[in-house]
Amino acid sequence: MALCLASWASFSHSDPYTYSATGNAASSGLSWDMLNVMPDVVGLDVTGVFYRYTIGKDPAADALVHIQNENALGSGYIFRETDDWSGIAGNTITKGIPVSNIPLEYWGIGSIEVEGAGSISDASVVYSYRIDECTNPQSNPSCNGYVPPVPIVTIDKQETYDALEDDAYRIASEKTDQEYQEEETAKEDQGDDKERKARLERGLAASKNALALTSGISQDAILAAMGYTDDMSVYYATQLDGGAYAETLTLVDGKLPENQLGLRNGLAQQLLHEQLIDLQYD
Amino acid sequence: MKHLAVAVLAVLPHMAMAEGVPIEGNVQAKCVIRTDRAGVYGNPTADKLSALAADGGVTPIIRYDVALAGYYLARITYPTSFSTSPSLTDTVTWTGGASVSSVSAAGMSAYDAAKVEYDATTEFDLTVAGTTWFKVDSAAEYGYNKAFPAGLYRAIIQADCIAQ
Amino acid sequence: MKVAIAILFATGAGAHEMTPAYPELHQSVVAQIMQADLSLFNARNDVEYYSISVLDGEMNPIQFASAQRVMHVPPGSRKDFEIYIKEVDVNRVVYVCTTSMLRAGEENNAIVSSRICSRLDGDRA
Numbered sequence: 001m002a003l004c005l006a007s008w009a010s011f012s013h014s015d016p017y018t019y020s021a022t023g024n025a026a027s028s029g030l031s032w033d034m035l036n037v038m039p040d041v042v043g044l045d046v047t048g049v050f051y052r053y054t055i056g057k058d059p060a061a062d063a064l065v066h067i068q069n070e071n072a073l074g075s076g077y078i079f080r081e082t083d084d085w086s087g088i089a090g091n092t093i094t095k096g097i098p099v100s101n102i103p104l105e106y107w108g109i110g111s112i113e114v115e116g117a118g119s120i121s122d123a124s125v126v127y128s129y130r131i132d133e134c135t136n137p138q139s140n141p142s143c144n145g146y147v148p149p150v151p152i153v154t155i156d157k158q159e160t161y162d163a164l165e166d167d168a169y170r171i172a173s174e175k176t177d178q179e180y181q182e183e184e185t186a187k188e189d190q191g192d193d194k195e196r197k198a199r200l201e202r203g204l205a206a207s208k209n210a211l212a213l214t215s216g217i218s219q220d221a222i223l224a225a226m227g228y229t230d231d232m233s234v235y236y237a238t239q240l241d242g243g244a245y246a247e248t249l250t251l252v253d254g255k256l257p258e259n260q261l262g263l264r265n266g267l268a269q270q271l272l273h274e275q276l277i278d279l280q281y282d
Numbered sequence: 283m284k285h286l287a288v289a290v291l292a293v294l295p296h297m298a299m300a301e302g303v304p305i306e307g308n309v310q311a312k313c314v315i316r317t318d319r320a321g322v323y324g325n326p327t328a329d330k331l332s333a334l335a336a337d338g339g340v341t342p343i344i345r346y347d348v349a350l351a352g353y354y355l356a357r358i359t360y361p362t363s364f365s366t367s368p369s370l371t372d373t374v375t376w377t378g379g380a381s382v383s384s385v386s387a388a389g390m391s392a393y394d395a396a397k398v399e400y401d402a403t404t405e406f407d408l409t410v411a412g413t414t415w416f417k418v419d420s421a422a423e424y425g426y427n428k429a430f431p432a433g434l435y436r437a438i439i440q441a442d443c444i445a446q
Numbered sequence: 447m448k449v450a451i452a453i454l455f456a457t458g459a460g461a462h463e464m465t466p467a468y469p470e471l472h473q474s475v476v477a478q479i480m481q482a483d484l485s486l487f488n489a490r491n492d493v494e495y496y497s498i499s500v501l502d503g504e505m506n507p508i509q510f511a512s513a514q515r516v517m518h519v520p521p522g523s524r525k526d527f528e529i530y531i532k533e534v535d536v537n538r539v540v541y542v543c544t545t546s547m548l549r550a551g552e553e554n555n556a557i558v559s560s561r562i563c564s565r566l567d568g569d570r571a
Contacts, residue, residue: 052384059395065388083388091391092384094415311467315560317490344558353467365548438548439558444541445467445565 043135053123062086063116070108311353313443328429361437368433372425380404383417461489
């Protein structure tokens with residue numbers, strides 16, 4: 001059970017498409033601009049065309065009715081459906097044509113065109129479409145490539161209180177007469193202190209250099225000791241006890257018997273071999 | 283070990299083989315009858331019940347879907363009696379008919395010209411595959427200018443799809 | 447208008463369907479009795495019962511047997527059923543039909559009773 005659960009792939013993906021349909025594109029006439037029919041969004045594909053109209057005609061007359069959209073990015077038509085009413089009475093037709101998700105930019109001017117004798121009334125053309133919400137990933141948090149927006153933080157200028165600027169502190173920190181006197185005494189002592197520090201520093205420097213000198217000497221001695229090699233000739237002169245490894249497996253009688261179980265196979269191969277040889281000779 | 287190796291070698295070719303799984307299906311003759319719109323009788327005059335829109339009624343629409351052309355006949359019979367009504371002491375005169383209301387293929391427009399009518403039945407030969415909507419007119423008149431008694435009136439349209 | 451067109455590819459709210467159009471008669475488990483297998487799909491919300499009938503070319507009834515003469519098929523469901531006829535009647539049998547049965551007192555003002563007939567006599571006319 002745990003193995004099944006571990007190997008079960010979770011296909012949790014939501015459909016990024018929104019599906020809808022337009023109103024009647026032919027409500028204002030038998031020709032229409034797709035820009036006025038379709039919503040103004042990116043990532044829109046047309047998925048189907050549904051139409052309905054009534055044609056009035058003489059049953060004996062010929063008539064073809066074309067429901068079509070021009071190819072906005074090329075020549076010809078991106079969609080064209082023809083109803084042949086030739087030789088039959090007019091009627092109302094209702095039809096739906098699925099379209100394989102053609103992007104909106106291909107769809108040019110749409111129209112209902114009558115070729116022959118007939119008149120169209122009560123025309124209705126509806127386009128079904130889908131919108132890919134993830135064309136702009138920022139439109140939906142579930143889209144790939146969605147970057148959560150960083151909130152803009154505004155910091156109001158705060159007035160800060162500096163306690164050191166406070167009058168109370170300034171008054172309290174003013175020097176008194178006693179402090180002035182102590183200051184003068186400290187200055188005199190300071191001169192002696194400076195000389196003493198300088199002498200100390202010189203002395204320490206000397207001792208530090210001395211240590212550095214001596215450590216360098218001892219380090220050299222250590223390196224020399226490490227690099228010292230003894231007489232290596234002993235290694236070159238070492239002899240190994242060798243010899244020969246005699247064969248232990250021997251064939252007692254010097255004969256390799258035939259495999260009794262494979263006699264038939266061996267015989268067949270032998271016969272075949274002999275046949276092949278004989279073929280060379282007439 | 284040798285047996286295991288042989289077993290693995292025997293299985294490996296089958297594991298590497300990928301078989302396509304076909305999906306099969308076939309289109310068979312099929313007729314589907316749908317009631318797109320149930321009718322309502324209007325009462326334009328005291329002695330008349332009618333499903334025509336001009337008489338205040340609602341014309342029933344029946345939809346026939348056929349998968350293959352030429353396999354079925356559509357037979358529509360308008361009502362010739364009430365299934366539910368108050369007690370009626372006089373005769374009721376029934377009129378009606380069926381005709382093509384809308385089509386999904388232009389060729390179906392020829393059904394009206396080729397239909398056969400007998401008694402209260404209209405028969406259409408469904409020679410084009412697709413969907414055809416038929417409208418059924420129905421009207422009933424009571425006696426001679428006699429008012430229908432008050433009450434609920436119901437009638438039934440029979441829609442048949444007969445394999446040829 | 448848009449709604450009427452949009453339902454072209456949608457499942458109809460009230461549909462009656464029976465397949466196959468040409469069922470084959472085959473020997474049943476009982477000697478001298480032939481059997482045909484059919485399937486009925488009920489998409490009518492207003493009908494739940496269908497009657498089975500077997501008819502000749504003149505639409506006259508022919509004796510037959512079935513598990514149920516009147517089937518209960520809930521809306522939106524499919525039911526497979528068999529009909530059995532005597533071998534001597536095979537040459538007379540033409541149609542097997544299912545007819546929607548409307549409950550008395552529950553019909554609308556003018557309702558449609560649907561009947562679909564399949565043909566048992568082999569090749570198409």
